[in-house]
Amino acid sequence: MIRKATAVWRGAGRDGDGDLTTGSGVLSKTPYSFRTRFETEPGTNPEELIAAAHAGCFTMALAFQLQAAGLAADELTTEAAVTLEAEGQGFKISKSALTLTAKIPGIDQAKFDELSKAAETGCPVSKVLNAEVTLSATLI
Numbered sequence: 001m002i003r004k005a006t007a008v009w010r011g012a013g014r015d016g017d018g019d020l021t022t023g024s025g026v027l028s029k030t031p032y033s034f035r036t037r038f039e040t041e042p043g044t045n046p047e048e049l050i051a052a053a054h055a056g057c058f059t060m061a062l063a064f065q066l067q068a069a070g071l072a073a074d075e076l077t078t079e080a081a082v083t084l085e086a087e088g089q090g091f092k093i094s095k096s097a098l099t100l101t102a103k104i105p106g107i108d109q110a111k112f113d114e115l116s117k118a119a120e121t122g123c124p125v126s127k128v129l130n131a132e133v134t135l136s137a138t139l140i
Contacts, residue, residue, distance in 0.1 A: 007032075020044065047082045047093060054096050054125045054133075055080035062119035066104065069115060074103040083131075093131050100137040112139045 005027070009018035017033035027044070036043030059078045066073055083095040100116060107115075116137040120126055126133050 020049075047084050050093065050125075050129075051080040051082040051096065054082070054098065054123070054129070057123045057125035058098055058119055058135075059100075061123040062100070062102075062116060065115040065119050065122075066107075069111065071104060071107055074105060076104075077101045093129070095132045095134065096126075096129055098133065098135045100135065101140060102137065103140050107139065109139060112137065 004023040006021045007018055008021075008029075010016055014034045017031060017035075019029040019031055020027050021029055031043035032045055033041065033043060035041035037045035037047070055078045058080070059076050062076055063073060077100070079099045081095075081097045081099070082093055083097070084091050085094050098120060102112065102116075104112065116135060120133065120135045
């Protein structure tokens with residue numbers, strides 16, 4: 001399976017701008033720029049997209065872990081907070097912190113912890129990140 005996205009950039013780094021388009025069309029010429037990345041201008045940025053990918057990947061991985069254990073969630077809500085920090089003359093993504101709130105009938109805390117950790121380490125996005133990945137999971 002191969003998924004594709006295209007980035008188009010016009011102009012210099014700080015003053016330029018661009019747009020992102022995904023193969024599915026969910027993003028279609030979605031604006032991104034220095035201002036959407038480092039300031040508050042509307043649009044997206046690579047770190048936000050990585051956070052969305054990580055939250056979605058982890059949450060789906062947990063749903064499959066639950067299914068394999070004969071369980072199903074009423075609801076799984078995951079936030080991924082991606083940290084971008086200075087490194088030398090550039091930047092690096094140093095961390096992705098996953099925060100999960102889960103409502104799962106019939107599960108005990110030990111099984112919840114086991115399946116959540118398996119999903120966090122088994123998620124393909126966790127595996128591709130060259131960053132610290134943390135998980136804070138709450139069962140409600």
